[in-house]
Amino acid sequence: MPEPVRRGVFLWGVGFLGVAVLMLAACAEPEGWTVETGVTPAAEVQNPDAVAWLRAGGQLDSVATTLGDGFALDAPLRVEADTCSGEPNAYYEPAYTEVGGAAAPARIRLCVELVDWLRAFWAADVEDGLLTPAEGERAIDGSLRFILLHEASHALIDVFNLPVVGREEDAADHFATLLIDDGTPNGADDALSGAEAFYEEPPDPDSAAYWDEHGLGAQRFYNVACLVYGRNPGAHADLVREDYLPQERADLCADEYARTAAGWRRLLAPHLRQSLF
Numbered sequence: 001m002p003e004p005v006r007r008g009v010f011l012w013g014v015g016f017l018g019v020a021v022l023m024l025a026a027c028a029e030p031e032g033w034t035v036e037t038g039v040t041p042a043a044e045v046q047n048p049d050a051v052a053w054l055r056a057g058g059q060l061d062s063v064a065t066t067l068g069d070g071f072a073l074d075a076p077l078r079v080e081a082d083t084c085s086g087e088p089n090a091y092y093e094p095a096y097t098e099v100g101g102a103a104a105p106a107r108i109r110l111c112v113e114l115v116d117w118l119r120a121f122w123a124a125d126v127e128d129g130l131l132t133p134a135e136g137e138r139a140i141d142g143s144l145r146f147i148l149l150h151e152a153s154h155a156l157i158d159v160f161n162l163p164v165v166g167r168e169e170d171a172a173d174h175f176a177t178l179l180i181d182d183g184t185p186n187g188a189d190d191a192l193s194g195a196e197a198f199y200e201e202p203p204d205p206d207s208a209a210y211w212d213e214h215g216l217g218a219q220r221f222y223n224v225a226c227l228v229y230g231r232n233p234g235a236h237a238d239l240v241r242e243d244y245l246p247q248e249r250a251d252l253c254a255d256e257y258a259r260t261a262a263g264w265r266r267l268l269a270p271h272l273r274q275s276l277f
Helices: 041-046 048-057 059-070 112-127 133-159 168-180 185-197 217-231 237-241 247-271
Strands: 035-039 077-082 090-093 106-111
Touching: 035 048, 035 059, 041 048, 041 077, 048 059, 048 077, 048 112, 059 077, 059 133, 077 112, 077 133, 090 133, 106 112, 106 133, 112 133, 112 185, 133 168, 133 185, 168 185, 168 217, 168 247, 185 217, 217 237, 217 247, 237 247
Parallel strands: 035 077, 077 106
Antiparallel strands: 090 106
16 A cells, blocks of 8 residues: 655654634634544553553543544544554644545554553653652653654644645644643643753754754744743743743743744634634
8 A cells, every 4th residue: 555654753763732713713613524543453462561561541532532522533543552563653644545446544653553652751850759649650651642743733724725824844843732731830841841842952963853844842842942941931930940941032922922822813713613721
């Protein structure tokens, strides 16, 4: 079958989505496709522990509900856990036609290997005493939801044929941050957990993949931190005080958040089924 174009979250080897939608237009609620979830047989067999963890946490259903209830999708979409040949990643795969004419719907594909990676990543902080076990579980859940919403932005850009000015991976990080950071402490923490999961120290200039469609991990982290801070600087002064965000960048973040949120509102307004927060 033809290989679909895939857009992933991470760049492996060099390191590792509400949008502030406020009001619906005064019109009848549009119809739209519901979003389905599932687990492939291969994932069930190869990693039953990760599959059981996902089912218990309900992350796939949560993202599917957000998309299905929030947007009038004009094509089916599936959020699915799968195996990825050992690669801890996540992808958006557009709809395509298989050999023989069968249609494969668009899907957000979560690699069960990524579930294992995130659990191990945050377990290290628990073991080092940086997080309590409850905080560690929250960080795993938050970072996974961030990643799924990042891929959801690629899906919305595709199915709604939205224009993207600049790098699509940056737009996906912005969408994920705006949607997940709902003004609550947990929402902000979830966004920051997602950013921290792909943070990396500045790489060796000779080995950094400047050609990649993703920004460097540290750049992505600071972009997310800036949007979280910009949404409510008073509530997140600790990001500056504790050197997670330099003051020079923080001074720009309220305007950056306002512009980013306004842009996504305008793009998504024709496709909304309900206000997201």
